[in-house]
Structure formats: C-alpha cells, structure tokens
Amino acid sequence: MNPKNPKLKKIIVTGIVVAILVTVGGICANNWVEKKMAKIELGLSSPDFPYRDYTEAELNKMYPQVKYADVETRTTPEETYAKFRQALKENNLEMAIEQLGKESKKYSENVEDLTKAYQELRFGMIYQNYPEKILQEDISESLAQFYFNYKENDTERTHFINFIKNSEGDWKLDSL
Known part of the structure; x- marks a missing residue:
C-alpha cells in the first residue's frame, strides 16, 4: 500500500477524527453521569433516566x-x-396526654410527669398553677410559644409553653 494513496489517507484521518470524537464524547458523558449520580445521592435529581433535576x-x-x-x-x-x-x-389523664405532641422530644418525659402527678392526685393543684388565659409570644407555621405571668415569693415570673403543629393540623403541647 502506498502511503500517498488519497483513499488511505482519508480513511486514516477519518479514523483519527472518530477516535478523538469518541474519546471526548466518553469523557463528557462520564462527567455528566458523575454529576447526575452526585445529585441523585443528594436527592436533587430523579434516580430514573434521564436523571432530570427536580424543580x-x-x-x-x-x-x-x-x-x-x-x-x-x-x-x-x-x-x-x-x-x-x-x-x-x-382529673382526666388520658385527655391530658392527648394534648401532648407525640413528635416532641420531651413527649415521654411529659407523659411520665403527667402520669406521676395523676397517681399522686396533684392534677387539681397543677390546674391552679395554669391560668385560664395565655399570651402569645411567637408563632410560626408549625411552632408556637405562649406564656403567662405568675408570682412566686412576691417576685413576678414568666412561664413559657411551647406548641408544635402535627400532621393533622392540630397544635399540641411541646412543653408543660
């Protein structure tokens, strides 16, 4: 074969160009796949092809x-x-516990405290400590804080009560 053959030169050049295109295309595809897999791991893209980004x-x-x-x-x-x-x-323990937020970090502790107070017949005394009206301190979409003032040894004090909203839209006690 004669290297001066134009047909052979054309085939070699075409082969080199195709090899370069395949290599560049493979590198680009690999980068795209790596980026998409990272987004999928973070939950920002769909795990199904074509791995579209979520809106x-x-x-x-x-x-x-x-x-x-x-x-x-x-x-x-x-x-x-x-x-x-x-x-x-x-003196209704069940109803008192129903007002507690089950998703609260202090839920178990609050249930224990209420159960102990109920068993010690202290609900009436505790009732006297909670005034009828509470005042709003702060409220957001799913968290709220209210308060009431009380006197202790001739000193004015403030007690805060936190609320959380549950999945049904009911505000429940987060703290007692």
Whole structure:
C-alpha cells in the first residue's frame, strides 16, 4: 500500500477524527453521569433516566423546610391549652396526654410527669398553677410559644409553653 494513496489517507484521518470524537464524547458523558449520580445521592435529581433535576416546587414538597407548614390548622394552641386545663380540672389523664405532641422530644418525659402527678392526685393543684388565659409570644407555621405571668415569693415570673403543629393540623403541647 502506498502511503500517498488519497483513499488511505482519508480513511486514516477519518479514523483519527472518530477516535478523538469518541474519546471526548466518553469523557463528557462520564462527567455528566458523575454529576447526575452526585445529585441523585443528594436527592436533587430523579434516580430514573434521564436523571432530570427536580424543580424547586418538587424539592419543597419532598423536603419541606418547615415541617407541616402547609397543613391547615384544625386546632389552635389556645384550644389545646384549654383542653389541657380541662383535663387537669376533671382529673382526666388520658385527655391530658392527648394534648401532648407525640413528635416532641420531651413527649415521654411529659407523659411520665403527667402520669406521676395523676397517681399522686396533684392534677387539681397543677390546674391552679395554669391560668385560664395565655399570651402569645411567637408563632410560626408549625411552632408556637405562649406564656403567662405568675408570682412566686412576691417576685413576678414568666412561664413559657411551647406548641408544635402535627400532621393533622392540630397544635399540641411541646412543653408543660
């Protein structure tokens, strides 16, 4: 074969160009796949081909920044507090526990405290410590803080009560 053969030169040049294109294409595809896999691991892209990125609305639905922020309120913090006071007044442990937020970090501790107070017949005394009206300190989409003032040894004090909203839209006690 004669290297001066134009047909052979054309085949060699075409082969080199194709090899370069395949190499560059492979590198680009590899980079794209690596980036998509990283986004999939972070939960920012769909795990199904073509691995499309989620929209901001889809991400907000999958990973809400504030839990239960979009849940419509069914029971207000004031209503929950009133039910809690009523439970104390009626010496009703079950109803008192129903007013506690099950997702609260202090749920078990609060249940234990209420159960102990119930067994020691202290619900009436505790009822006297919680005034009928509480004042709003701060409220957001799913967290709220209320307070009431009381006197202790001629000193004015403030007691805070925290509430959390649950998945049904009911505000529940986070702290006692």
